Amino acid sequence: MGDFLEMGRAGVVGTVARFGAALLGGVALLAWFESPARSQTSQGGNSLPPVTVDAPTQQSVRRAPTKRNDARIRSTSRRTTVPAAPQTETAAAQSQPSQPGVVPAFAGGQVAQGARLGLLGNTNTMKSPFNVTSYTDKFIRDQQATTGVDALILDPSVRSSHPTGGVVDSFNIRGFPINEGNNGEFAFEGLYGIAPSYRIFTDYVERIEVLKGPSAALSGIAPNGGVGGVINVVPKRAGEDLTRLTASYGSAARFGGHWDVARRYGEGKEWGVRASGSLRGGDTPIDRQSETTGVGALALDYQGERYRSWLYLIAQTDRFDAPSRPFLMDPMQPNLQVPKAPDGRLNVTQPWEWSRINDQSVLWRNEYDVTDQVTLFADVGGSRTNVERFFGLPTITNSSGDTSSKPQFFGLSIDRHTYDGGVRARFDTGFVRHAVTFQASVYHDALYRRLTDGSTVASNIYNPTVAPTQFANEIPGRPRLSDSQLTGLSIADTMSVLDERVLLTLGVRRQGVEGNNYLSNVGTLANSYDKSATTPVVGLVVRPRDNVSLYANYIEGLSRGEVVQRQDVSNFGEVLPPYIAKQYEAGIKVDFGRVATTFSAFEISKASGEVLAGRFGATAETQVRGLEFNVFGELMPDVRVLGGVSLLDGTLTKTAIAANVGNTPIGVPNVQANIGAEWDLPWVRGLTLNGAVIYTGRQFVDAANKQPIPDWTRLDLGARYTTAINGRKTTFRANVQNVTGENYWSSVASFGTFFLGAPRTYLLSMTVDM
DSSP, X not given: OHHHHHOOTTSHHHHHHHHHHHHHHHHHHHHHHSOOOSOOSOOOOOOOOOOOSSSOOSOBSSSOOOSSOOTTTOSSOSOBOOOSSOOOXXXXXXXXXXXXXXXXXXXXXXXXXXXXXXXXXXXXXXXXSSOEEEEEHHHHHHTTOOBHHHHTTTOTTEEEOSOTTOSOOOEEETTEEESOSSSOOEEETTBTTSSOSSOOBGGGEEEEEEEESOOHHXXXXXXXXXXXXXXXXXXXXXXXXXXXXEEEEETTEEEEEEEEEEEEESTTSOEEEEEEEEEEEEEOSSXXXXXXXXXXXXXXXXXXXXXXXXXXXXXXXXXXXXXXXXXXXXXXXXXXXXXXXXXXXXXXXXTTOEEEEEEEEXXXXXXXXXXXXXXXXXXXXXXXXXXXXXXXXXXXXXXXXXXEEOOEEEEXXXXXXXXXXXXXXXXXXTTEEEEEEEEEEEEEEEEEXXXXXXXXXXXXXXXXXXXXXXXXXXXXXXXXXXXXXXXXEEEEEEEEETXXXXXXXXXXXXXXXXXXXXXXXXOOEEEEEEEEEEEEEEEEEEEEETTEEEEEEEEEEEEOOXXXXXXXXXXXXXXXXXXXXXXXXXXXXXXXXXXXXXXXXXXEEEEEEEEETTEEEEEEEEEEEEEEEEEXXXXXXXXXXXXXXXXXXXXXXXXXXXXXTTOOOTTOOSEEEEEEEEEEOTXXXXXXXXXXXXXXXXXXXXXXXXXXXXXXXXXXXXXXXXXXXXXEEEEEXXXXXXXXXXXXXXXXXXXXXXXXXXXXEEEEEEEEEO
């Protein structure tokens, strides 16, 4: 696998990607003409399982289930039996999870009935004191989503803050940035430091979960200090036996092949293996741009009587020629207006600019039941990222759209390690039931970097020019840039009474933050950081009816404070304590049986550093108040809906520049709205039409609110046809993104860079279940 990740600089990966795609497509076609295999056509409908806290709905083979649910205690299920007969995709999505330990899907199969709440483990949506959404593998496949950005396109609380054709998956959640730095803020099985640093490919994803709002007490401090929410990857594991092959095409000439194979072995099916991956390569719809990706993932598990273990291995490579870059307005012209967005196909990045990113990840998880009520757990893992790239950041210098950019060679190595362990226990005190978790965790990262500059390049966003070729001037060796260690001790107790009609969660985490910063390109120690903070969580759920939940929470987020490096202030060298973000939230969830809705009201305030009266301190503050409405499920048996609306009121409540007080923070729109729908045509069995409308309100690229980008609306349409050919389930999918070809600026990152929206894009695929 290591050799695979290193090849490709001379075009080998591109050749292999095209060959692999053709091979898999040929295998899928041959499958049509082979003798009939075990049929995977419909076996009849199944009813929706009862809503419970427990993640899996299958019965343990070791003992009968206890009367009390234990999903808050166990993050995965006991060893489970694997059904002998296959089910249709729809039936399986509504009746049981596709693998042990995964929360089953809600009606329609697009969203799960619950998600992981960090320290609290898998929790049913109706019994969660937070707004959390989990998107299923079925939804991801039907969207033909290849990355985390694609998979979260219909979440109204989430917006991508990086361009299509770019090298990073970064987001705004509830108006606050996530994954904008180099340390990677995707959680993997609830742990930081495992998932690839920059982009998540969906090849190895069973669920993508979004916990909205700060979560320091539940998940720990995020490596880059993000407080808007947590994006958690639930990896694929072996459930039912599966052999699935997919051939795909994306405009302009990008071909790919994907495989997904799962098997269980042993007398009790206690051993599981799942392997998945893909090879993709070719030209994208953006001018002069090509991308080649290779992904390989392996999941092994053992489900014993009392001991359970999982091992995950992931390797991926992502290689761009002429990657899309964000834009920056000339900081010396604060009154210069953002020009009208050009055609999304145009690319000011030079054809000789490039990016190469390789990731390897590993996680080993273990659980042991001391008794039926007490479980010990321990996890160890890490990841390594190697980045080599040569490109610039285009700065717009006038209203005509002229740009100036200085390419820079950027060589970066990122090493991350994660360790955690603890105990989960259940017990009663009188009529109060307790689910207690204690956890100790350690996260460590180290970054090594080398920078060298090229020569300035001039271009124009409406008429990009090709400049003479430059070459990266790499200097051997990468001096250390930074290292940090995040330690945590946490405990949480979910108390329930009246048969879980009332649930109260109380928790606290003691978080330590240590860090060292080194001189860029030199590697000598510049300053150190050693601070700690205590963050609580309080969550309340009241269920007056089985299908109605009223909830409220108070929780805090943490971002590491800065080491004051400005020599023009009186406290140069001072280490500031971690910045604290505070959230108050309340809402109501209603499960109508086939359709569910969530309505939330929240307020998040976060401190940040600035210079005031000659001193650098945490005196600035950003506040975002919001109302969120989510809906998902089946309006009718053949009509599914997913989406919602988020109304945001972002305000700079404190800042050293008095004129900016009361302004809207950078990159926070006032409205985010999405609605997606699917319709199974009654007169053509197996044919489904789908569509989505995505709207984002006006945003500002500057704190003075003098440089807005306008609101925008995008329409996506698609169709899929599912049939059985020679007894093998075959699905054809076709999607068109940005059907009307709108030209728009899509989003703004927290530091004022902004991005060009995706052009019209065509996606085709064929999937065969062997």
